[in-house]
Amino acid sequence: MTTAEDQTQARFQGAQRLDCTLDELVERARSLAAGGTRCLLGITGAPGAGKSTAAQAIATALGDQAALVGMDAFHLANKVLARHGSHGRKGAPDTFDPWGYAHLLRRLKSNREPVVYAPVFDRGLEESIGCAVPVGRGVPLVITEGNYLLLDAEGWREGRELIDHVWYLDTGNDERRRRLVRRHQAFGKPTAEAEAWALGSDQRNAEIVEGTRERADLIINLTGTHRPDINA
Structure with a gap:
């Protein structure tokens, strides 16, 4: 007899790989929205892989058939991080x-x-804002994006079990780091500080995320040209 544990383990084995354009990814998501439930x-x-760009492109293309909810909205508040000594x-x-x-x-x-009113992370404020994203009952597709959707740790596992499909964007490290530096600069960091974050904290987080790749349903290499988002 197949146990629930066996089924869960099978789900996380043998991630498929796919090369596609952003437009093709949108159409793949559109088919999910048409599933009836x-x-x-x-x-x-990893940080800078293009998650926000892809998620926003899908949400925009699908209009009222999709809603976008970010994992980043669950950042701990800056004052909590300062109290824990983990703001850096x-x-x-x-x-x-x-x-x-x-x-x-x-x-x-x-x-x-x-x-359901979901929170949103405001990068200008570097804080989350509650009840900012309304998701009505009639929305067939909810898109959620973030670094740690596949992390095998308490709390993260419970979230993963609720997500029907997880797509991992696989982007070359050089391009990722360039995007990260541009992102930090866009939000006010001097070049030296932006590079330090991209090669330091961001890179350490990237290594954690890359270790979860094989637990995805699809590992996607986006082909063609698309505009990288500074929030990617």
Whole structure:
């Protein structure tokens, strides 16, 4: 007899690899929205991989058939990080509230409420804002993106179990780092500090995320040209 544990282990083995354009990825997501029931799609990858670009492109293309909810909205507040002495590592797995994120995903998955108001992370403020993203009961596809959707740790595992499909964006390290430096510069960091973050904290987090790659349903290499988002 196949146990629930066996089924879970099988789910995380043998991730398929796919080369596709961003437009083709949008169409693949569109088919999920047409499935007849609420579907949760996760988009993950190392910092700078292009998660925000892909997720926003899908949400924009699908209009009222999709809603975008970010994992980053579960960053711990700066004052909490300062109290823990971890503000300099903001973005590491332990600087988030994974149980809160899992709880939101559970509400979205069950789709029993007329509307769920999700939080959003404001990069200008470097803080989260609650009740900023309304997700109505009639929305068939909820897209969620972030670094740690596949992390095998308490809280993160519980969230992963609620996501129907997780796509891992596999992007070359040189390009990722260039994007990260540009992102940090865009939000006010001097070049030297931006490079230090990209090669320091961001790179350490990237190595953690890359270790989760094989637990994805699809490992995707985006081909063609698309505009990299500074929030990617």
